[in-house]
Amino acid sequence: xxxxxxxxxxxxxxxxxxxxxxxxxxxxxxxxxxxxxxxxxxxxxxxxxxxxxxxxxxxxxxxxxxxxxxxxxxxxxxxxxxxxxxxxxxxxxxxxxxxxxxxxxxxxxxxxxxxxxxxxxxxxxxxxxxxxxxxxxxxxxxxxxxxxxxxxxxxxxxxxxxxxxxxxxx
Amino acid sequence: xxxxxxxxxxxxxxxxxxxxxxxxxxxxxxxxxxxxxxxxxxxxxxxxxxxxxxxxxxxxxxxxxxxxxxxxxxxxxxxxxxxxxxxxxxxxxxxxxxxxxxxxxxxxxxxxxxxxxxxxxxxxxxxxxxxxxxxxxxxxxxxxxxxxxxxxxxxxxxxxxxxxxxxxxxxxxxxxxxxxxxxxxxxxxxxxxxxxxxxxxxxxxxxxxxxxxxxxxxxxxxxxxxxxxxxxxxxxxxxxxxxxxxxxxxxxxxxxxxxxxxxxxxxxxxxxxxxxxxxxxxxxxxxxxxxxxxxxxxxxxxxxxxxxxxxxxxxxxxxxxxxxxxxxxxxxxxxxxxxxxxxxxxxxxxxxxxxxxxxxxxxxxxxxxxxxxxxxxxxxxxxxxxxxxxxxxxxxxxxxxxxxxxxxxxxxxxxxxxxxxxxxxxxxxxxxxxxxxxxxxxxxxxxxxxxxxxxxxxxxxxxxxxxxxxxxxxxxxxxxxxxxxxxxxxxxxxxxxxxxxxxxxxxxxxxxxxxxxxxxxxxxxxxxxxxxxxxxxxxxxxxxxxxxxxxxxxxxxxxxxxxxxxxxxxxxxxxxxxxxxxxxxx
Numbered sequence: 001x002x003x004x005x006x007x008x009x010x011x012x013x014x015x016x017x018x019x020x021x022x023x024x025x026x027x028x029x030x031x032x033x034x035x036x037x038x039x040x041x042x043x044x045x046x047x048x049x050x051x052x053x054x055x056x057x058x059x060x061x062x063x064x065x066x067x068x069x070x071x072x073x074x075x076x077x078x079x080x081x082x083x084x085x086x087x088x089x090x091x092x093x094x095x096x097x098x099x100x101x102x103x104x105x106x107x108x109x110x111x112x113x114x115x116x117x118x119x120x121x122x123x124x125x126x127x128x129x130x131x132x133x134x135x136x137x138x139x140x141x142x143x144x145x146x147x148x149x150x151x152x153x154x155x156x157x158x159x160x161x162x163x164x165x166x167x168x169x170x
Numbered sequence: 171x172x173x174x175x176x177x178x179x180x181x182x183x184x185x186x187x188x189x190x191x192x193x194x195x196x197x198x199x200x201x202x203x204x205x206x207x208x209x210x211x212x213x214x215x216x217x218x219x220x221x222x223x224x225x226x227x228x229x230x231x232x233x234x235x236x237x238x239x240x241x242x243x244x245x246x247x248x249x250x251x252x253x254x255x256x257x258x259x260x261x262x263x264x265x266x267x268x269x270x271x272x273x274x275x276x277x278x279x280x281x282x283x284x285x286x287x288x289x290x291x292x293x294x295x296x297x298x299x300x301x302x303x304x305x306x307x308x309x310x311x312x313x314x315x316x317x318x319x320x321x322x323x324x325x326x327x328x329x330x331x332x333x334x335x336x337x338x339x340x341x342x343x344x345x346x347x348x349x350x351x352x353x354x355x356x357x358x359x360x361x362x363x364x365x366x367x368x369x370x371x372x373x374x375x376x377x378x379x380x381x382x383x384x385x386x387x388x389x390x391x392x393x394x395x396x397x398x399x400x401x402x403x404x405x406x407x408x409x410x411x412x413x414x415x416x417x418x419x420x421x422x423x424x425x426x427x428x429x430x431x432x433x434x435x436x437x438x439x440x441x442x443x444x445x446x447x448x449x450x451x452x453x454x455x456x457x458x459x460x461x462x463x464x465x466x467x468x469x470x471x472x473x474x475x476x477x478x479x480x481x482x483x484x485x486x487x488x489x490x491x492x493x494x495x496x497x498x499x500x501x502x503x504x505x506x507x508x509x510x511x512x513x514x515x516x517x518x519x520x521x522x523x524x525x526x527x528x529x530x531x532x533x534x535x536x537x538x539x540x541x542x543x544x545x546x547x548x549x550x551x552x553x554x555x556x557x558x559x560x561x562x563x564x565x566x567x568x569x570x571x572x573x574x575x576x577x578x579x580x581x582x583x584x585x586x587x588x589x590x591x592x593x594x595x596x597x598x599x600x601x602x603x604x605x606x607x608x609x610x611x612x613x614x615x616x617x618x619x620x621x622x623x624x625x626x627x628x629x630x631x632x633x634x635x636x637x638x639x640x641x642x643x644x645x646x647x648x649x650x651x652x653x654x655x656x657x658x659x660x661x662x663x664x665x666x667x668x669x670x671x672x673x674x675x676x677x678x679x680x681x682x683x684x685x686x687x688x689x690x691x692x693x694x695x696x697x698x699x700x701x702x703x704x705x706x707x708x709x710x711x712x713x714x715x716x717x718x719x720x721x722x723x724x725x726x727x728x729x730x731x732x733x734x735x736x737x738x739x740x741x742x743x744x745x746x747x748x749x750x751x752x753x754x755x756x
Binding site for chain 1: 353
């Protein structure tokens with residue numbers, strides 16, 4: 001049996017210009033690399049820089065290729081492989097919508113409480129929970145809530161940074 | 171205060187500032203303002219091609235034979251999409267090209283307007299970078315950035331898409347130096363000292379070394395070839411070159427083993443297989459070179475020198491990677507060798523050269539001579555013999571003739587050999603030769619062609635006529651897509667599915683209809699005189715050399731085989747070396 005490919009969290013700083021995300025995503029699809037999650041948003045509005053966090057998996061040799069190919073993209077300023085750092089934090093955000101009925105209300109609120117999920121909307125018809133956590137915590141939370149009837153959910157994909165005073169350079 | 175000028179005029183001024191002398195292009199609705207500005211000036215010459223793909227290949231030929239960036243100008247929609255093959259070719263072979271495309275006006279983008287194509291989207295994977303310039307104030311910056319990106323680091327094509335309204339809007343041009351770069355780009359060109367120290371150590375320790383030189387050495391510039399020459403002579407090591415690298419080191423030099431790889435020489439491939447140190451200089455361990463990866467040079471240490479870090483450890487794992495410009499890396503290596511007073515005693519490498527000379531004696535490029543039918547190899551040998559003194563620029567199309575040209579012609583200077591190596595684009599040679607001839611009006615430019623490939627861009631004969639470009643098209647006409655036929659013979663039971671070139675034109679009459687001279691040889695005895703005649707003719711020539719229809723290109727490493735499993739000639743059976751895994755490879 002083949003060993004399960006390792007997961008890598010790669011963070012890149014890119015020029016926030018039209019098409020930059022297409023360049024990143026196109027590189028992955030064109031060369032047959034995996035993307036497990038991707039999140040992107042502007043982080044420096046003076047320099048028009050966005051930070052992209054990509055979770056990918058594969059053999060080390062492939063991931064090294066991914067990194068050097070990403071660095072070759074002209075709008076990519078810098079890259080760090082967060083999973084290679086000594087220590088790091090990695091979180092994602094979930095919004096989860098449930099039908100609000102008296103029968104399940106207490107049980108679902110208990111679960112939410114246990115997972116530090118907060119109530120975003122509490123209306124006659126629905127409950128929307130918001131929670132941030134590690135990928136594992138979030139998957140756990142979903143599984144616990146699932147029996148009570150999830151209407152819909154959305155996850156942000158992972159964002160991550162390393163610990164210490166070094167930071168991804170611009 | 172600078173006067174305001176239109177985007178179209180600004181484009182021309184920026185091109186002049188970039189030192190552009192020639193543009194290859196084709197007008198159309200979305201670039202009319204630019205063509206109007208071209209009309210009003212005299213500094214830039216426009217060469218009107220007959221198809222936009224040819225414009226890019228011509229720009230490639232121009233760039234590869236001069237080291238300057240080639241420039242293309244085409245209209246939106248079909249004009250732009252026709253450049254895609256050329257751009258991909260330039261991307262694969264690392265050729266600096268700037269391609270300017272017209273686009274529908276900004277307010278119509280996304281409306282499926284007439285002759286609209288999302289060319290920036292289409293060419294994202296086949297350009298080094300591209301821009302859609304929606305504001306005229308950013309145009310100068312995009313143009314200067316494009317030229318910088320195309321020619322720095324590993325060269326490549328850059329496309330600038332300019333909507334028609336942006337061409338007519340007015341802005342100020344502050345000059346090249348005052349224009350802020352649109353994009354940050356600063357490729358690493360200097361190697362680290364520790365890397366050079368390790369390299370020299372490995373060179374010192376080797377007993378069976380070989381230089382494996384690729385197109386990066388040519389791209390690094392004429393000086394890089396000089397330094398490479400010095401290093402190879404100083405060490406006394408053998409040198410083999412890739413298809414792209416031919417000419418970086420003179421192939422007639424006694425240390426040259428010729429080309430390696432699928433159709434490389436016996437001595438080059440066996441030296442690679444048996445070496446204890448491979449010094450890869452600006453090559454990329456391409457699949458045509460390595461054959462089966464697991465059996466590639468199994469007992470050697472490998473050093474990879476390249477300007478592009480993504481080439482490292484892509485297919486073959488190496489022991490030392492040195493990122494940098496070839497010229498700088500080799501210069502520092504020589505400096506250190508001198509400083510440490512390392513000498514290269516020939517006795518140290520005697521047994522290695524002895525082996526190599528045994529492999530050489532195999533004379534793998536020999537073929538059965540014939541005095542009735544022209545053997546393609548013979549035709550090229552005669553061409554080589556009769557033109558070598560003129561230091562010709564050779565371009566090729568793609569297929570058997572291309573491999574024979576690489577095997578049988580002599581390449582003693584860099585930038586004299588233009589062939590589509592990475593993409594393998596049939597139809598490359600004629601337009602590329604056009605670009606070369608524009609750059610070298612007095613040079614002898616020969617397109618070694620096949621009768622199938624040449625038809626893919628034959629319309630460019632018209633361009634040759636218009637600009638009186640004396641390109642010589644040397645067709646090795648075997649009435650087959652020769653390489654396809656060869657693979658069908660060796661791998662598919664000789665079922666020649668669709669590889670016969672039926673209904674070929676009469677190339678002599680075809681030449682004449684384009685105002686060129688047509689020649690035809692059918693017997694070996696006619697060759698010499700006609701080659702001399704071809705060279706003498708001042709205008710363009712198509713020389714239809716009718717060659718042996720069934721000749722195959724040897725040596726050959728079949729797909730999925732290793733360097734020591736070469737087929738040397740028709741008597742070697744392909745089935746013995748081709749595995750089922752190899753059958754699916756190209």
